[in-house]
Amino acid sequence: xxxxxxxxxxxxxxxxxxxxxxxxxxxxxxxxxxxxxxxxxxxxxxxxxxxxxxxxxxxxxxxxxxxxxxxxxxxxxxxxxxxxxxxxxxxxxxxxxxxxxxxxxxxxxxxxxxxxxxxxxxxxxxxxxxxxxxxxxxxxxxxxxxxxxxxxxxxxxxxxxxxxxxxxxxxxxxxxxxxxxxxxxxxxxxxxxxxxxxxxxxxxxxxxxxxxxxxxxxxxxxxx
Numbered sequence: 001x002x003x004x005x006x007x008x009x010x011x012x013x014x015x016x017x018x019x020x021x022x023x024x025x026x027x028x029x030x031x032x033x034x035x036x037x038x039x040x041x042x043x044x045x046x047x048x049x050x051x052x053x054x055x056x057x058x059x060x061x062x063x064x065x066x067x068x069x070x071x072x073x074x075x076x077x078x079x080x081x082x083x084x085x086x087x088x089x090x091x092x093x094x095x096x097x098x099x100x101x102x103x104x105x106x107x108x109x110x111x112x113x114x115x116x117x118x119x120x121x122x123x124x125x126x127x128x129x130x131x132x133x134x135x136x137x138x139x140x141x142x143x144x145x146x147x148x149x150x151x152x153x154x155x156x157x158x159x160x161x162x163x164x165x166x167x168x169x170x171x172x173x174x175x176x177x178x179x180x181x182x183x184x185x186x187x188x189x190x191x192x193x194x195x196x197x198x199x200x201x202x203x204x205x206x207x208x209x210x211x212x213x214x215x216x217x218x219x220x221x222x223x224x
Contacts, residue, residue, distance in 0.1 A: 010034035015102035145194035
């Protein structure tokens with residue numbers, strides 16, 4: 001049987017890690033690689049704030065090739081559209097016809113991705129779409145997914161949770177109204193172990209700083 005080749009949008013966080021896990025459960029799908037947008041000026045994952053060095057090591061730990069897409073800082077909508085159009089054309093030229101995303105329920109985000117890919121020859125897949133996030137968070141933890149908070153919105157949850165492990169204690173500490181998976185942008189994570197990893201990514205927690213209205217915790221390779 002010819003498997004469907006899929007390229008997965010990889011933010012470095014728990015949702016994209018869980019999307020990888022879900023896709024690998026489907027015998028008709030072969031995840032052939034990951035792609036991530038990086039802030040060129042800081043060499044970090046946009047929003048998640050994860051260092052490029054850690055991102056590359058993480059991709060090795062899940063056993064997949066990673067393509068990084070450098071975005072200028074600041075990045076205009078026009079620049080972003082041009083860079084992504086070129087990237088998508090390259091993907092199509094490789095014979096790949098499907099891209100997967102770890103979105104859970106934000107309709108506007110899904111609609112944006114569908115518009116971006118319309119007419120390109122790429123079909124978007126959303127393997128986690130419609131998941132109930134409280135149940136999903138429990139499933140992730142029960143399966144052994146390990147992650148730490150890399151970025152949070154201090155207007156939504158306490159800055160002291162920066163760098164916190166994604167675990168039952170975190171869920172208990174989240175203020176009322178905060179999505180347990182942080183799907184409304186309340187927090188972002190770095191996944192470091194779980195059933196989708198061939199080996200754990202060894203990390204340590206560095207300093208936490210506030211910048212541009214968000215709290216970033218610098219997660220570092222354990223050897224530095």
